Amino acid sequence: MIQLTELPPLSLYIHTPWCIRKCPYCDFNSHTSQQIPENAYLAALSCDLEHDLRFVQGRPLGSIFIGGGTPSLLSPDFYRELLSRIKGQIDWADDIEITMEANPGTVEQKSFAGYREAGINRLSLGIQSFDEQKLQALGRIHGGNEAQQAITIAQQSGFDNFNLDLMHGLPGQTEEQALLDLEIALSFAPPHLSWYQLTIEPNTAFYSRPPTLPEDDELWQIQEAGQALLKRHNLNQYEVSAYATAGHRAKHNLNYWQFGDYLGIGAGAHGKVSVIESSEPTILRYQKTRQPDAYLKRIDSYRASSQQLAAEDLPLEFLMNAMRLNEGVSEALYSSHTGLPVETLEPALSQARKDGLIEPGLLQATPKGHLFLNQLLDRFL
Template identity: 60%
Template sequence: MTAVLAGSTLQLPPLALYVHIPWCVRKCPYCDFNSHAASPELPEDAYVSALLSDLDQDLPYVQGRQLASIFFGGGTPSLFSAVALGRLLEGVAARIPFAQGIEITLEANPGTFEQAKFVAYRKLGINRLSIGVQSFEAAKLKRLGRIHSGDEALRAAEMARRAGFDNFNLDLMHGLPEQTLEQALDDLRQAIALAPTHLSWYQLTLEPNTVFWNQPPPLPEDDTLWDIQEAGQALLNEHGFIQYEVSAYARAGHQARHNLNYWSFGDFIGIGAGAHGKLTHPDGTVRRTWKTRLPKDYLNLAKPFKAGDKVLPAEELPFEFLMNALRLTEGVEAALFPARTGLPLASLGAARRQAEQKGLLEVEPARLVATPQGQLFLNDLLQYFLN
């Protein structure tokens, strides 16, 4: 939908839905996501009811659009049964029409317990899996607190394919504790051999409020990290995986549409404990929203689902837009900036010229795209657009 809102150059962008399932079997020491150790019995039915009630409150912001994509993230969404996810998808479809060819992604652990559900998930219309492998090496998996084995990770891709998933991502980390260049490349070679259509390959970072932040493991030296990055990118390119975002690599035609919507400043409704959203409101304002974080509070229907809401003021929109768009290796068409923000392209003015002069932004009037140097030093590039 490309309707222009009254009195503005702002256009309604594509609409996506993010669904947060906040439970995991065990919290990993590097994880800063809103995830919580699961009890033996998950409150699936109550949580699905809460999700649909949460969605009902955001329906005014759909504004006649169809859903282009749905993403189940977590936590570990594959802990939920197909029955529960089927009820949720039916409820969503009854409220918002699905676009033809909608992409529906589910994050899944590679454990045998999750693999057994893959066929049922595919029958629901879920057509893309994102499998959290992280590593194939037993010692590294143990250090990361993962509960699956390397063999289970290898089997998961085959199980996904047998279940009818011809589009799946493998999530893989590098720069793991005491990891060598050869160990990192061996992980990557094993992932490539499983023939995924997409690879999320990114460096382990120590985030606040995690076990690793408080008890840092010995990570590789900077020179080793740089060697891993360079050699890994060359290996991925050699095997037909094209880098299209900072940590995303895909075979031709298999870029993650849901994530592309994030990075091109599209709209997304976020439902679930701690879920975030970004929505263009009928009055033309662009807002970020976030939902109550703790599952027990989210399930308490006497409390509001929404924990916060912030209008993005005009002076912050350039940074917010470019923080996402410049992650893409090919950037975006310059015309997308006024379409998504309602601001004239000229408002980037002096900051854009300074970034170009510093060699961080390409001198391309029709596109907004970081140079290779700008991609490496993205935070430095974005500083030009802070007010």
């Protein structure tokens, strides 16, 4: 039985489901559209949040993340009003982090200053690559020069806290090309960089027509060389694909990885919440209606599905997130965020430590454990 006595930190995720063109590798809930119904979506988001307020339970928001799709297709005025409404309904932490994903395409760049004035204090730019051929292969609407220009405009617009999103292991990519992408990104001194390998996901164009990707040994060489380069520039890896300078780890993502709570509003948004104001504490996951048109027509409830997590599922649910962090988490955090004693991880935990996969005294994968992370997690099924 789950014995939650305190609530974890709370964040808010907002999904904007529209984009100009669907990328062939993208499996997110995104839909192409040239006209965005801003007023209708603003009203729907406000109503959606109203329905979820019962899950706040007195907590302030530590972070807000606006993802997509392409959130930067919507106007600064839209976000100014949306954030104002959210602040009128939920308290914010004094140091709240408000991140918005943005496309480097020139259509959105003129709005960067407006987003900053609206209250967004962190920008995540979906660069992916600076190589023209690689960007075309990925179906991106921007070019390499536009990507560099977008970073400059973001900095000039007051975003001193920003993330650059880069991929490696791209179709036909060599180690030299992958490192050149990193070197260009590093020339802008980003405080945070997400650098991850392209994977082919079901229900994508790449899954139906797979491109030729680098071999495993080439991918390993790219990974090692890139990590060494990032470390030399004081971007330290703190999660599988996240690198940051001191003081710039992503608060919102850290809350995910530490099994914190988050409300999810918008078409297709996911949420995870703990409820202790009841006779039996519970942890719920839920998803909102995916299709934008259907979402806009909802009135009584925007929720498409919800699931109460069973106690036996929580060890894996927790570790799938926590083990991504290089420093792991404490055993005490496991107990406070799941409501279960650490003994519920046995005997798999003791055996993993004997095998040199988990550090003693912490829920932290060893370097060997990170190499075999999927197999390690399978032990807690």
